[in-house]
Amino acid sequence: MPTARHVGCLDCCLCNEPFDGRLPVPLGPTETSGLFACRPCxxxxxxxxxxxxxxxxxxxxxxxxxxxxxxxxxxxxxxxxxxxxxxxxxxxxxxxxxxxxxxxxxxxxxxxxxxxxxxxxxxxxxxxxxxxxxxxxxxxxxxxxxxxxxxxxxxxxxxxxxxxxxxxTPVEPETCEEFECPADCSGRHDISEIDCGPDDIFDSLAREGVVLELPAPDPSHRWPRTPKPGTSADPASQGMIEKCVEMLTHIGIDADDSDVIISAAAVGLVNDAWREGPLDLIHAADGGPSDGEVFAQSVDLYRRAREALINAREDGPEALLAFQAVASDVDLPWAGGSHFTLRSSGETTQDFVQHLDDRVWYTSTVMREQGWRAGILHRAASAALLAPSHFGMPEWDGFVTSAIAHLARLDRSDAPAALADLDAVEAGLREAPDRLGAEALDWLSSRVLFG
Structure with a gap:
């Protein structure tokens, strides 16, 4: 403990000895105040x-x-x-x-x-x-x-x-002959790869009640012309018929039911050639068609595609040009009472027309080189993977049943008059959705009744 002698610069604060003439060394806080010690310490x-x-x-x-x-x-x-x-x-x-x-x-x-x-x-x-x-x-x-x-x-x-x-998937030994299976095949034909396309996940989630906004299409994307049959990239060179039959059978579609397959092929042709691709950019544009207008026009084109595919069996692939002429007409008002035309969208239609031409050309070429059934099966398999619940597909009836049940629970006070009678709406959806009108279909689409 410092003492008064330490502070008074009389004793060393370390050894307590008097300085007695020794030079004190100040330790601070200043040279004249604080504590002091001797140099030896x-x-x-x-x-x-x-x-x-x-x-x-x-x-x-x-x-x-x-x-x-x-x-x-x-x-x-x-x-x-x-x-x-x-x-x-x-x-x-x-x-x-x-x-x-x-x-x-x-x-x-x-x-x-x-x-x-x-x-x-x-x-x-x-x-x-x-x-x-x-x-x-x-x-x-x-x-x-x-x-x-x-x-x-x-x-x-x-x-x-x-x-x-x-x-x-059920065992189907009756298809072994078509697949040229070995004698000891059990009838189970496994698959190891399914391509559902970029948007099927959003449609599937919507059917389960999870609605997500689809990613915006890439304006810089270009859809290349489909490779001609016989090239290494062509599905026909890899046993297209067998693969398509296997895929359809796996999904539960009877590849031997002509009506079902032709309907699915029509859905596939409309989806691949018209709906998917450049039309996404036109649809997303400010002057583009509404969801209801797209739905109504796709139903109208489905009928035309189905008729063209049936005619192609007797008249050859050239019969598909009738479908192509209507689908690519940029000045034709769309179905469902719509006044929309592709030209009125204000968007370029060159890529759209070329894309449509490419896909119809490809189906025509497959029919010409691989046979009518190969072209039908190819587009049917595409629909089964990418558009399984569209109008014209086997799943459509079940989808309509769910949609009507959901519609019955909704407030329809602001709905178009065409939606007042649920029985009529159900019949219209099952037989000819476009005849309900684009406005009604747009209202239904906005209520998450359609993907």
């Missing part, structure tokens, strides 16, 4: 502080060396564990893709892999304070593990999804 004090500092540094250095040795061992074990799980994930991806193991074994492999991943990432050791926190090798190894896990999950999910789809 300060010399001893500084020397002691230096010894303590050097001792602490030596202790810290030794501790850092010990921590470095221990961390190197722990880090090495963790790196090895990450690499082993990465290799395991790579192996699971390979086994799932090769489709050699049973699906249940693949599922258990993924469960085990996920457990190993949780353990190795959840128990990641923390480096000591003296170690480098920015360990690039650890980061890179962890990132590689994440990529391998994504690949494994994707491969297993793909395998199990198609396994579930194939298992739910």
């Amino acid at each position: 300060l010399t001893r004090f500084v020397a002691t502080a230096r010894r303590l500092r050097d001792s602490a540094l030596a202790q810290h250095a030794e501790q850092a060396r010990e921590e470095a040795v221990e961390w190197a061992e722990v880090r090495g074990r963790h790196l090895a564990a990450l690499e082993r799980v990465s290799e395991a994930a790579e192996a699971v991806t390979r086994l799932a893709s090769e489709a050699v193991l049973e699906p249940l074994k693949i599922a258990w492999l993924l469960v085990s892999l996920e457990s190993a991943h949780s353990w190795v990432t959840g128990d990641a050791p923390e480096p000591p304070a003296s170690a480098d926190r920015e360990d690039e090798e650890l980061k890179d190894t962890g990132f590689r593990l994440s990529l391998e896990m994504i690949s494994a999950r994707e491969a297993v999910a793909d395998r199990l999804v198609y396994h579930l789809i194939n298992e739910s």
